Amino acid sequence: MLTVNDQTVLLDCGIFHGRRQESFERNSTFPFDTSTIAAVVLSHAHIDHSGNLPTLVRQGFRGAIYCTYATKDLCKVMLKDSAYIQERDAEYMNRRHKKKGLPLVLPLYTQEDAETTLSLFQGRPYSKQFDVIEGVQARFEDAGHILGSASVALTLKERSKTVCVAFTGDLGRPDLPILRDPVFVDPEGESSYVISESTYGGRFHQPVRDMADQLLAPLRRACEKRSKIVIPAFSVGRTQEIVYVLHQLAGEGKIDNLPVFVDSPLSVNVTDVFKKHPECYDEEIRAILREPDNNDPFGFKRLTYIRDVEQSKELNERAGPFVVIAASGMCEAGRVVHHLSNSVSNPNNMVLIVGYQSEYTLGKKLVMKEPVVNILGEPHEVKAEIIVLNSFSGHADRNELLEYARHWNPKLIKGVFLVHGDVDQSEKLAAGLSESGFSNVEIPARGQKAQLVA
Numbered sequence: 001m002l003t004v005n006d007q008t009v010l011l012d013c014g015i016f017h018g019r020r021q022e023s024f025e026r027n028s029t030f031p032f033d034t035s036t037i038a039a040v041v042l043s044h045a046h047i048d049h050s051g052n053l054p055t056l057v058r059q060g061f062r063g064a065i066y067c068t069y070a071t072k073d074l075c076k077v078m079l080k081d082s083a084y085i086q087e088r089d090a091e092y093m094n095r096r097h098k099k100k101g102l103p104l105v106l107p108l109y110t111q112e113d114a115e116t117t118l119s120l121f122q123g124r125p126y127s128k129q130f131d132v133i134e135g136v137q138a139r140f141e142d143a144g145h146i147l148g149s150a151s152v153a154l155t156l157k158e159r160s161k162t163v164c165v166a167f168t169g170d171l172g173r174p175d176l177p178i179l180r181d182p183v184f185v186d187p188e189g190e191s192s193y194v195i196s197e198s199t200y201g202g203r204f205h206q207p208v209r210d211m212a213d214q215l216l217a218p219l220r221r222a223c224e225k226r227s228k229i230v231i232p233a234f235s236v237g238r239t240q241e242i243v244y245v246l247h248q249l250a251g252e253g254k255i256d257n258l259p260v261f262v263d264s265p266l267s268v269n270v271t272d273v274f275k276k277h278p279e280c281y282d283e284e285i286r287a288i289l290r291e292p293d294n295n296d297p298f299g300f301k302r303l304t305y306i307r308d309v310e311q312s313k314e315l316n317e318r319a320g321p322f323v324v325i326a327a328s329g330m331c332e333a334g335r336v337v338h339h340l341s342n343s344v345s346n347p348n349n350m351v352l353i354v355g356y357q358s359e360y361t362l363g364k365k366l367v368m369k370e371p372v373v374n375i376l377g378e379p380h381e382v383k384a385e386i387i388v389l390n391s392f393s394g395h396a397d398r399n400e401l402l403e404y405a406r407h408w409n410p411k412l413i414k415g416v417f418l419v420h421g422d423v424d425q426s427e428k429l430a431a432g433l434s435e436s437g438f439s440n441v442e443i444p445a446r447g448q449k450a451q452l453v454a
């Protein structure tokens with residue numbers, strides 16, 4: 001939250017994932033008066049950045065929400081879907097509460113709230129400065145993280161004083177499929193601050209170029225064992241990248257007989273948004289699309305997109321080998337939960353984890369190889385093979401974050417605030433930045449305030 005000239009701008013407004021009750025309380029109670037927010041600047045569409053905007057609107061916010069055009073289109077699909085999940089969740093809880101005589105719960109927000117939220121979105125192009133509120137200007141640069149993702153260069157003016165703030169949003173990685181590489185954002189002013197994500201501040205990823213090889217080995221094994229492979233993936237980003245890499249492998253004749261299902265109405269819609277925004281593509285995918293006999297890089301012969309619930313249920317009975325990619329990425333909601341409840345107890349199956357998993361989520365429990373997990377309220381023995389692949393991460397790793405920071409002159413940066421990371425990861429990044437000469441690196445606690453001085 002940035003307060004300038006007594007007006008407040010919010011940077012992102014995401015949903016918190018974790019234990020159910022804690023999540024509901026944190027998501028439904030903002031640590032500030034929502035009526036004081038004048039505008040929101042949104043870095044990208046991922047639900048942990050955009051997913052709580054409808055709660056903000058439900059509690060009275062009616063200002064503008066600025067983001068890139070692709071983010072706006074993605075949010076159209078994702079916020080409605082998120083609202084649908086909130087409504088279904090509340091219904092499910094209420095059926096159980098009724099049986100136990102407990103009070104009924106309300107959804108965090110409804111589809112109507114999501115619609116109102118979407119009417120406040122204002123698309124802005126990359127690399128062009130725009131006014132947010134009086135005294136605040138912003139510019140989006142490509143963060144190379146998901147379609148439409150942006151880092152934000154902010155200029156704050158109060159009376160005769162100017163402060164520049166670079167907000168990284170979620171930083172992507174060079175060479176990710178489909179997307180352009182991250183564009184560096186410099187807080188150009190003399191009084192400069194950085195707000196940086198720190199998700200993988202202490203970890204290293206496998207190189208992006210290893211994606212296809214990493215994926216191929218388990219796919220081959222699955223073909224031999226006739227396994228079902230469940231890949232939990234967020235509908236935006238990882239799903240399209242996995243499909244793109246599978247498309248490459250199929251093109252090279254390496255996975256000919258392996259049927260692939262993308263089982264998520266949201267992923268189907270999101271893939272349509274991808275097709276609508278070629279302005280966000282890198283040169284590699286542009287070249288593919290220019291080929292005269294170009295085949296759709298988001299689809300191939302053995303790939304089926306599933307919208308229908310009945311078709312989704314049919315996969316339960318289907319004999320392997322096949323791959324099913326479904327959301328959500330942390331296995332907390334969506335159709336993947338049903339696929340997992342159906343698959344994890346069979347030692348012949350595989351679960352391929354390709355994205356970040358927060359504490360206490362089902363995805364994290366699978367990564368931690370817990371022998372028994374609760375799915376939809378029922379205990380399930382985990383006998384399927386759990387494989388974790390980290391070359392698919394859309395987040396910069398430690399090296400890439402430090403490399404990005406090398407663009408900043410430590411002498412000109414008055415403060416770096418590390419956000420959006422588990423504390424151990426933020427601390428490791430802070431240590432790395434201090435070694436690189438940054439003297440004022442802080443990991444702010446929730447609710448902490450800081451004065452930016454000109």
Ligand SMILES: [Zn+2]
Binds near residue numbers: 044046049145170
């Ligand atoms: Zn993200």
